[in-house]
Amino acid sequence: MNISISPCPNCAVIARAEYSDDDIDIATFENFRNQTDCVTCQNVVEYFGPKNSWGNTIQGDDIVRMKYKRNGWYLQLEKGDLRRPLVRLPIVEKDKRGDKRRLALTPSRELEEQSNITGGRGEPTLLTESLDSSWIDMKQIGAWVDFCNKNHAGTCHSVTNPWWNFAPPEYLILIDVTRCCLVRGKPTNEYMALSYVWGTVEKPFQTVLENFEELCQDNAFNLPSNYARLPRTIRDSMAVTALLGHKYLWHKSKQLESMASIYANSYLTIIAADGDDDYGIHGIHLSQNPRTMPYRYFDFAPNRHAMTKDPIQYNNSRYHHRGWCFQEELISRRTLVFQNNSVSWYCKWVSWNENLSRPMKRQFSYLSGFLTNTSWPNLPLYTSVVFAYSFRQLTYPDDILNAFAAITATFSRSLIGGILHGLPEMSFDGMLLWQPGTCYPRRKDANGLILRKYPSWSCPFWVL
Ligand SMILES: [Zn+2]
Numbered sequence: 380m381n382i383s384i385s386p387c388p389n390c391a392v393i394a395r396a397e398y399s400d401d402d403i404d405i406a407t408f409e410n411f412r413n414q415t416d417c418v419t420c421q422n423v424v425e426y427f428g429p430k431n432s433w434g435n436t437i438q439g440d441d442i443v444r445m446k447y448k449r450n451g452w453y454l455q456l457e458k459g460d461l462r463r464p465l466v467r468l469p470i471v472e473k474d475k476r477g478d479k480r481r482l483a484l485t486p487s488r489e490l491e492e493q494s495n496i497t498g499g500r501g502e503p504t505l506l507t508e509s510l511d512s513s514w515i516d517m518k519q520i521g522a523w524v525d526f527c528n529k530n531h532a533g534t535c536h537s538v539t540n541p542w543w544n545f546a547p548p549e550y551l552i553l554i555d556v557t558r559c560c561l562v563r564g565k566p567t568n569e570y571m572a573l574s575y576v577w578g579t580v581e582k583p584f585q586t587v588l589e590n591f592e593e594l595c596q597d598n599a600f601n602l603p604s605n606y607a608r609l610p611r612t613i614r615d616s617m618a619v620t621a622l623l624g625h626k627y628l629w630h631k632s633k634q635l636e637s638m639a640s641i642y643a644n645s646y647l648t649i650i651a652a653d654g655d656d657d658y659g660i661h662g663i664h665l666s667q668n669p670r671t672m673p674y675r676y677f678d679f680a681p682n683r684h685a686m687t688k689d690p691i692q693y694n695n696s697r698y699h700h701r702g703w704c705f706q707e708e709l710i711s712r713r714t715l716v717f718q719n720n721s722v723s724w725y726c727k728w729v730s731w732n733e734n735l736s737r738p739m740k741r742q743f744s745y746l747s748g749f750l751t752n753t754s755w756p757n758l759p760l761y762t763s764v765v766f767a768y769s770f771r772q773l774t775y776p777d778d779i780l781n782a783f784a785a786i787t788a789t790f791s792r793s794l795i796g797g798i799l800h801g802l803p804e805m806s807f808d809g810m811l812l813w814q815p816g817t818c819y820p821r822r823k824d825a826n827g828l829i830l831r832k833y834p835s836w837s838c839p840f841w842v843l
């Protein structure tokens with residue numbers, strides 16, 4: 380993407396804001412509107428428009444001001460003399476939770492070369508990368524993988540702690556992305572796993588005993604009859620696997636008993652969080668399916684640009700509401716998440732988004748980083764995971780325990796006696812006293828009837 384540089388007087392002031400110790404009045408809104416030759420000022424005007432101003436009427440004499448708040452610099456529009464902020468555009472945002480940073484001002488090279496990259500008030504400044512608006516940079520993803528490989532051995536990969544580890548699956552049916560066919564995998568094969576929402580493809584491609592040998596022939600997936608039934612998300616994930624220089628991809632097949640082992644041992648898990656199986660992954664070069672850029676650029680000066688995700692793009696993806704996806708994400712040690720036409724990396728220690736040139740440390744939470752088992756029965760962790768899972772939706776409510784089986788398998792190793800219908804047997808009598816936090820209904824079948832074949836005390840069978 381070519382960034383047009385617009386060094387108009389307003390932009391020049393914004394670009395220098397970090398060096399200032401005081402808030403700065405830049406100009407009136409009218410003045411910004413009049414900078415018709417400046418693409419950035421017009422972007423700012425558009426950003427401050429009705430969509431983001433929550434219905435406030437914006438007038439020409441409203442002031443655009445650089446303001447320093449606790450979390451960094453903001454460009455904000457204020458109501459005339461009242462100094463009432465109408466819209467804020469975070470320029471350098473520092474979020475303690477790490478993952479929520481949205482926008483940053485790129486420091487100049489001289490600043491970057493100084494030992495501590497700090498703003499005028501001692502706050503660290505994030506670096507941003509220029510992004511291609513149509514295609515995701517696979518080399519950048521490769522660098523994330525290399526960084527984790529180099530720095531996180533023993534925790535994100537090549538894990539030896541027996542309580543964190545699962546033996547590799549004994550058998551695997553893998554897609555060989557170079558030969559475009561299925562292969563019988565060996566426990567030593569390095570493979571990527573795929574996690575996505577099953578959806579709309581009619582008679583999607585399934586491996587059954589009768590067609591297995593046929594699908595093991597070279598280029599079997601390129602035969603027109605097979606290709607048409609291969610969901611786009613699988614095709615695009617094959618492209619991602621190949622572009623990252625790998626050969627094997629595992630995608631959901633009926634290996635229920637090995638789910639924990641499969642996801643825990645994947646080299647990384649590709650999470651296609653946009654849409655369902657026929658939406659695909661946009662922005663992958665080989666797939667010829669460009670993305671729509673989710674970012675908005677503000678180019679204040681050379682090497683001083685900022686970008687943000689358009690607020691209307693924020694949404695909870697369908698992926699994160701689906702039951703089966705829960706364990707697939709939680710058990711995976713490293714995930715590459717394609718969401719909102721952008722891509723992010725998550726491993727135990729860092730998260731990384733394509734607009735950042737440095738990784739961000741992950742804050743600890745039970746759902747951040749992969750689910751690590753302990754040698755002692757961690758009941759609080761188990762109940763937190765069950766609680767989070769109980770909000771997930773399933774197309775077939777009967778799947779409720781199967782879609783949780785990998786997590787059950789993980790915890791059963793330290794919860795002596797295992798888990799019966801969601802309750803750990805070692806503290807069964809106490810756990811029977813669990814209560815829903817509020818008035819939750821019980822999970823129902825496709826006809827709207829309560830699933831009576833399961834006991835009423837089984838907590839996963841209750842749902843919001
Ligand atoms: Zn400008």
Ligand SMILES: [Zn+2]
Nearest residue numbers: 527531535726
């Ligand atoms: Zn890592």
